[in-house]
Amino acid sequence: MKNTKGLSAVVTTLIIILLVLVAIGIVWVVVKGVIDTTADQIDINKKCIGVALEVDGELSCSANTACTIIIKKLGGTNPDGIKVFLYDADGVINSGGNDTDGDVSILNTVTITPATDPTRVEAVAYFEVDGEPIFCTQTASMEGI
Numbered sequence: 001m002k003n004t005k006g007l008s009a010v011v012t013t014l015i016i017i018l019l020v021l022v023a024i025g026i027v028w029v030v031v032k033g034v035i036d037t038t039a040d041q042i043d044i045n046k047k048c049i050g051v052a053l054e055v056d057g058e059l060s061c062s063a064n065t066a067c068t069i070i071i072k073k074l075g076g077t078n079p080d081g082i083k084v085f086l087y088d089a090d091g092v093i094n095s096g097g098n099d100t101d102g103d104v105s106i107l108n109t110v111t112i113t114p115a116t117d118p119t120r121v122e123a124v125a126y127f128e129v130d131g132e133p134i135f136c137t138q139t140a141s142m143e144g145i
Helices: 005-049
Strands: 052-056 067-075 081-087 107-112 120-129 132-143
Touching: 005 120, 005 132, 052 120, 052 132, 067 081, 067 120, 081 107, 081 132
Parallel strands: none
Antiparallel strands: 052 067, 067 107, 081 120, 120 132
């Protein structure tokens, strides 16, 4: 009769090694995804820190009337676009949010036709990642339109 006890220990050791390698691979995929996502967000935040916007001039808008809004880019990195929102007295966005769509200069003019009487305008810069806009957290706004 053959002694197969030694062979069984070798097979068990190989299976354990393979399971450990598979577990390491799974952990690596998850960790790499988190690192890549975090790195992208840090890159966007770094760009956003340098963007400074200001809503300029006197604004007198009413419902269903075209409003012209001037946004100054005071400095920093050029964003991929600036989105402009008009809010009514209840704080509800009453416009779809027009934007400069990549043509960001020192003075930017955006025309919006709100559905209700706006009381506040807000402008926010954004950068595109994989074709999707990622909005900066800091905004420029003006009350009492």
